[in-house]
Amino acid sequence: MDIKVTLNPNPKAKPTDTSALGFGQIFTDHMFRWTWNSEEGWHNPRIVPFENLSIHPASTVLHYGSEIFEGLKAYRRADGKVQMFRPIENIRRMNNSAERLCLPQMPEEDLMQALVEFVRLEQDWTPSDKGTSLYLRPFMFGNDESLGVHAVHNAEFIIIASPVGSYYKEGLNPVKIMIEDQDVRAVRGGTGYAKCGGNYAASNRAGERAEQQGYSQVLWLDGVERKYIEEVGAMNVMFKINGEIVTPKLTGSILPGITRKSCIEFLKSEGIEVSERLLSVEELAQAMTDGTLEEAWGCGTAAVISPIGELCYKDHKYIINNNEIGELSQHLYDSITGIQWGEVEDKFGWIVEV
Structure with missing residues (x-):
């Protein structure tokens, strides 16, 4: 793929205070763009100066939510080199999301080339302080200029990047979680396994309710029986x-997380089996009651590992592991972030150097 590069004639000053980076607030000088239509397929791959988009008011994405995205990071190693963590997994998940939303598939090798060349151009934006990274946001949206409801005939794929600060400025402290028994995130047969904006918009109401009660996030139950942890x-x-x-099995309503997959593969490499199965909220509540719930943690790109210190279910509050991070959670965090930052040997072939 021949990617045309147009350099930004007015590059911005790069931030020097990484403590003020936050998440997704500052953007690099360029973005990658790739256009698709049903006649020509994918064409005109280009890296251009970062700028606002201009789209038609009837654009499909604005009315029918034909949009998908991914999130991954580039990390600066101690030797100054920049690397990405398992980008092929993001590429494959994005194509799965595209299939579900009736958006066009992208050739894996071309998308990998786009990611590598884009990060290589913007690598000076990758901070070097511990816990910081360059967050990459590939996304695609339908761009038909028509109000008809149908599979898209025009689409746009874009990659933008943002230097981000450490997720844990004050240490790896456990969070408080409320088990949600009213709203649901997704149902089987829907878009739960796809990474699309509508899933996140629909989750905000429950998240707001949880925050008002002093909880960081919600723990979702399945959308059919309201019984199984998701x-x-x-x-x-x-x-x-x-x-x-134990981690909930992928039933079609759960996002197949890349950090989840990495945790499972890493644990198995150490001889620790992981049960991917249905886990009912009743079983979890019993384990919390009798003290057999030893550790709980969330896992995702932003936090890597987020230990859970308190769970609330039907107004009952349960403290997990004395509200401290567990030994296994800490081991997973140290090991996976060590690979991401080049501090631990990558025995799995997960790293792609830029």
């Missing part, structure tokens, strides 16, 4: 119950 906030979730590592 995700925590915008992350996958894992538990250690009486020595067994």
